[in-house]
Amino acid sequence: xxxxxxxxxxxxxxxxxxxxxxxxxxxxxxxxxxxxxxxxxxxxxxxxxxxxxxxxxxxxxxxxxxxxxxxxxxxxxxxxxxxxxxxxxxxxxxxxxxxxxxxxxxxxxxxxxxxxxxxxxxxxxxxxxxxxxxxxxxxxxxxxxxxxxxxxxxxxxxxxxxxxxxxxxxxxxxxxxxxxxxxxxxxxxxxxxx
Amino acid sequence: xxxxxxxxxxxxxxxxxxxxxxxxxxxxxxxxxxxxxxxxxxxxxxxxxxxxxxxxxxxxxxxxxxxxxxxxxxxxxxxxxxxxxxxxxxxxxxxxxxxxxxxxxxxxxxxxxxxxxxxxxxxxxxxxxxxxxxxxxxxxxxxxxxxxxxxxxxxxxxxxxxxxxxxxxxxxxxxxxxxxxxxxxxxxxxxxxxxxxxxxxxxxxxxxxxxxxxxxxxxxxxxxxxxxxxxxxxxxxxxxxxxxxxxxxxxxxxxxxxxxxxxxxxxxxxxxxxxxxxxxxxxxxxxxxxxxxxxxxxxxxxxxxxxxxxxxxxxxxxxxxxxxxxxxxxxxxxxxxxxxxxxxxxxxxxxxxxxxxxxxxxxxxxxxxxxxxxxxxxxxxxxxxxxxxxxxxxx
Numbered sequence: 215x216x217x218x219x220x221x222x223x224x225x226x227x228x229x230x231x232x233x234x235x236x237x238x239x240x241x242x243x244x245x246x247x248x249x250x251x252x253x254x255x256x257x258x259x260x261x262x263x264x265x266x267x268x269x270x271x272x273x274x275x276x277x278x279x280x281x282x283x284x285x286x287x288x289x290x291x292x293x294x295x296x297x298x299x300x301x302x303x304x305x306x307x308x309x310x311x312x313x314x315x316x317x318x319x320x321x322x323x324x325x326x327x328x329x330x331x332x333x334x335x336x337x338x339x340x341x342x343x344x345x346x347x348x349x350x351x352x353x354x355x356x357x358x359x360x361x362x363x364x365x366x367x368x369x370x371x372x373x374x375x376x377x378x379x380x381x382x383x384x385x386x387x388x389x390x391x392x393x394x395x396x397x398x399x400x401x402x403x404x405x406x407x408x
Numbered sequence: 409x410x411x412x413x414x415x416x417x418x419x420x421x422x423x424x425x426x427x428x429x430x431x432x433x434x435x436x437x438x439x440x441x442x443x444x445x446x447x448x449x450x451x452x453x454x455x456x457x458x459x460x461x462x463x464x465x466x467x468x469x470x471x472x473x474x475x476x477x478x479x480x481x482x483x484x485x486x487x488x489x490x491x492x493x494x495x496x497x498x499x500x501x502x503x504x505x506x507x508x509x510x511x512x513x514x515x516x517x518x519x520x521x522x523x524x525x526x527x528x529x530x531x532x533x534x535x536x537x538x539x540x541x542x543x544x545x546x547x548x549x550x551x552x553x554x555x556x557x558x559x560x561x562x563x564x565x566x567x568x569x570x571x572x573x574x575x576x577x578x579x580x581x582x583x584x585x586x587x588x589x590x591x592x593x594x595x596x597x598x599x600x601x602x603x604x605x606x607x608x609x610x611x612x613x614x615x616x617x618x619x620x621x622x623x624x625x626x627x628x629x630x631x632x633x634x635x636x637x638x639x640x641x642x643x644x645x646x647x648x649x650x651x652x653x654x655x656x657x658x659x660x661x662x663x664x665x666x667x668x669x670x671x672x673x674x675x676x677x678x679x680x681x682x683x684x685x686x687x688x689x690x691x692x693x694x695x696x697x698x699x700x701x702x703x704x705x706x707x708x709x710x711x712x713x714x715x716x717x718x719x720x721x722x723x724x725x726x727x728x729x730x731x732x733x734x735x736x737x738x739x740x741x742x743x744x745x746x747x748x749x750x751x752x753x754x755x756x757x758x759x760x761x762x763x764x765x766x767x768x769x770x771x772x773x774x775x776x777x778x779x780x781x782x783x784x785x786x787x788x789x790x791x792x793x794x795x796x797x798x799x800x801x802x803x
Contacts (some may be wrong), residue, residue, distance in 0.1 A: 243790045245465065273723065
């Protein structure tokens with residue numbers, strides 16, 4: 215017993231010296247490693263927003279050109295931060311969008327609204343610098359003047375202004391609902407099963 | 409400094425003044441010079457450098473905005489703390505609370521009296537220099553305990569008590585580590601100890617014999633513990649005690665505690681250097697006294713700052729020890745080893761009164777071998793991790 219104690223005593227000293235030596239070599243090797251720090255916001259080679267992925271859930275944005283006024287997003291929003299007024303024009307029988315407000319102060323960036331949107335009109339951007347001086351100014355009002363809601367055409371979109379926006383929206387939905395890596399995973403699973 | 413003043417008096421610079429008054433005035437003058445010209449900047453610069461060193465070890469950048477490479481960060485921090493409100497808690501023991509930080513700073517600044525920056529740059533070469541050094545650093549514990557008690561806060565009190573236990577315990581291994589040097593040099597005067605060494609590593613006391621070699625590291629460990637440095641910073645353990653004894657402090661008084669801590673780092677390095685690593689000794693390369701003193705100052709500063717750097721590095725490497733581990737390390741390991749060193753050195757002096765040249769060279773070669781092995785391990789880690797390399801210290 216006593217002999218073991220003495221052996222352990224010297225082993226403790228040896229271990230202490232050896233482990234401290236090894237630990238110091240590890241930290242010493244960090245002196246020549248490149249720091250990872252990104253010096254946001256002023257010393258970055260490119261804007262951080264441009265380096266973020268397509269599916270990044272930043273501040274919401276609405277493309278009114280392709281908004282169908284279906285109110286799916288308003289219904290999907292769990293905290294009611296989206297408010298839409300879409301009355302029917304009595305003369306032309308067309309749906310008008312008179313109000314599309316998103317309260318960014320309330321938004322929790324869950325992405326449920328952009329998942330249900332049929333055209334990808336409401337989507338997240340990579341913008342995240344939303345600080346402002348009042349709560350009132352956090353409400354994004356997208357409708358400046360009443361606009362006619364978008365109606366999908368059977369023959370596909372031909373309008374040169376709307377077509378690229380719609381294409382982007384559809385791509386966004388696709389990516390958002392089924393991201394590329396998820397597709398890859400599914401394909402792998404399928405091949406594994408087969 | 410005394411020979412210098414004596415010469416001034418002999419040349420009639422202070423005609424008509426009593427000698428004692430001249431001495432007192434000059435002492436205050438040099439004291440102020442050292443405090444404001446050396447202690448404050450060194451404490452500040454150390455705080456900046458420490459943050460930069462940790463940052464690099466942790467793959468960060470650290471403060472780099474104020475001045476070139478963030479060099480003036482310490483000034484900005486100091487000014488910020490000076491402008492902050494000096495809050496005294498209602499329930500605190502007011503006079504004690506207000507006075508405690510001065511005690512801590514006093515204990516550290518007073519050590520500069522006997523620190524020999526070069527062969528002539530020393531405020532007072534006392535014949536009891538080392539004793540004085542250990543005595544005044546014990547003043548710190550009074551200040552820390554006062555701060556802990558007067559704050560009327562449980563965290564502060566526990567921090568203060570822990571600090572007292574720690575500093576008093578580690579005084580013993582620290583003193584035991586410097587006793588072999590006192591034996592070898594036969595003097596307590598700091599200048600005398602340096603004069604007993606030479607400029608070459610094999611003349612240094614650290615490499616005099618295996619016992620002093622161990623004592624050098626033991627002293628460094630004990631001094632770190634006395635200075636409440638990580639891995640022994642349990643008095644201000646953030647995860648347990650908020651900020652320990654300085655929890656209730658703010659503004660200038662808070663600044664004083666940290667100034668003392670960083671100033672103390674330099675003192676640790678300087679004392680280790682003068683005891684074990686040859687102090688200001690340089691080869692006699694010139695007969696010009698001023699040039700010689702400047703080179704001695706440079707050598708002393710570099711050597712002591714090397715130890716400051718090591719302590720930053722250690723702080724970024726090792727985790728904090730527990731209270732019981734701290735006491736076990738002190739009483740079960742350092743104290744017995746300290747006695748072994750003391751007796752071993754005494755026997756060594758009987759066997760080889762002039763020292764053993766072979767052992768001295770051997771110890772230097774051993775150190776070099778350890779350093780080589782160290783660099784091999786560092787290269788091993790770099791090879792294995794394959795990081796992106798960035799050699800420049802500036803970023």
